[in-house]
Amino acid sequence: MTAILRTPVRQLPITVPPVRRETTDSFLRRLAIVNHLEPDDVADAVAVTRRKSVAGVKRTYSAAKIARVTGHSVESLAKALPELARPNQRFPLNHVLRACPRCCRRHRGGTVRIHPEPHQHVCLRHNLWLGSLGPESSGWIQEEGPVDISALPVIRAAQRRHHRLIRHHGQAAATTAVLTAVHAWQRGEDRLGRRQWERIDILRPGTERVSSNDPITHAVCYPDIITIASVLASPFWQNTATDPRTETTAVAEILRRIHEREMPDPYDNTGATIWPVIRDWARGLQRDRRHRDPDRYWDEVLAKLL
Incomplete structure (x- = not known):
């Protein structure tokens, strides 16, 4: 120095x-x-x-x-x-x-x-993906943005939903939910399914291969990540997921929201991919509640079983 x-x-x-x-x-x-x-x-x-x-x-x-x-x-x-x-x-x-x-x-x-805000990925005024690699990515950007997303309003809507998560649940809870959603989404060997490739074809027609460090890869996955996070941040779905009898319904709700208004894809394995992460997340919530207030936790467990 x-x-x-x-x-x-x-x-x-x-x-x-x-x-x-x-x-x-x-x-x-x-x-x-x-x-x-x-x-x-x-x-x-x-x-x-x-x-x-x-x-x-x-x-x-x-x-x-x-x-x-x-x-x-x-x-x-x-x-x-x-x-x-x-x-x-x-x-x-x-x-x-x-x-x-x-x-x-x-x-x-x-x-x-x-230095953008951790939750800021889209310029809402001008419909531009700013070129980031998605929430909490540690990679280096391969192709600098921004990317025009005016043809895909679902990405802009996802940024608005991200802002609502922070307003309704607080910065810490929203960040935890988004990080868990990113982890769940990244478990898949191929994060780009039919739905994501359709979005890529709209943003960059004729593209056959994209790098994981290309901002467009993260832009087309961002709506699905925020959809997962919206369930994980909800106190209702947290309570549902911590009940052993209904823990799988949180994953079912995530899949329902992701595939809403879409034709079913027989090759889609999103549920099997994200389930281990959601299960670990639910069990982590159970441990936290058990340690924070054990008497109340066991009273609730007994009430559900009786």
Whole structure:
């Protein structure tokens, strides 16, 4: 790691406003471009440390120096730039996305790159899949988005349902449900069934093969993942799944919602694929309730058996 010299900085003649959740590197690059400067020179001028890594040069920045260069207050910069607001937090590089180009059309300096919210995958205003690899994916994006999904309103609707899950059940419960749904969906050897390939053919006609790190793969699976999560987050279905006599009905409800208004597919094995994960999830709920309030848990069990 190399310490940066404490060189004096002054405000640049042209400034640009930061975009909400923009990466600091993206903001400084745009600032350098509009002032006809080298991005590395501007970044080094406001950096505290600088080191080389496999992904390139990694810097830590001084919020006070950036404020002096841009003319913006430290508070307004920290409100827009997550890396300045939480300097000790690690922001994975593989989660950085290109912001919706239509939303950022008025922002000068080139492409805007952001740290999206964990649950934000679609620009609802412009019907664009932002190019992420789906909820909690750890892979590296192969083909950068965004992907136009205006021909598939079901994906946009899934993003709205994801937001409703958070509003109704809270961030923690919704995140747990989505993670369990992703785990269930990824158990299958081939996550792309007939329904997903039909969606791919609409978004990218003529496609015969897609990589698991292609954003379109995750976009076409996203509605089914949120459908599973909507059942898992529901207190009613949690109670149903924790009853040994009715635990299989949660899977039946998931399949009913996934295949609603569709012709049955004799080769579809979604139920067999997701059942082990749903069963483990239900048993985990049983253990939690038994440990949290054992007297109430056993009273409920006896009441169901009598």
